[in-house]
Amino acid sequence: MDEKEKDEKLYYAIGEVAEMFNVNASLIRFWEKEFDVIKPRKNKKGNRLFTKKDIENFRTIFHLVKEKGFTLQGAKEKLKTSKYEDVSKNAELVESLKKLKEFLLDMKKDL
Secondary structure, eight states: OOHHHHHOOSOEEHHHHHHHHTOOHHHHHHHHHHOTTOOOEEOTTOOEEEOHHHHHHHHHHHIIIIISOOOHHHHHHHHHHSOHHHHHHHHHHHHHHHHHHHHHHHHHHHO
């Protein structure tokens, strides 16, 4: 097990997920109701606990709605009609490119 695997958590609180995407927790609760692929567990207190899979699903929906401009209904249909893996991989690719851009811009500042 490498260092990264040790640091990864099994569950994330709604605040942590909201921070990852720079959105309000209310959006996460709303999308949870709208999209059946987001299925957080709840603890005894009723707090939502999101898995890595939930976060991946949220990232895919975020990509379709916020980055590609899909309506919620359009995103639901896209997830049903497209191969979910293709949409998910596209969202991952966009995320990787954003990180690369950020890295390159940081390097440019340091020059």
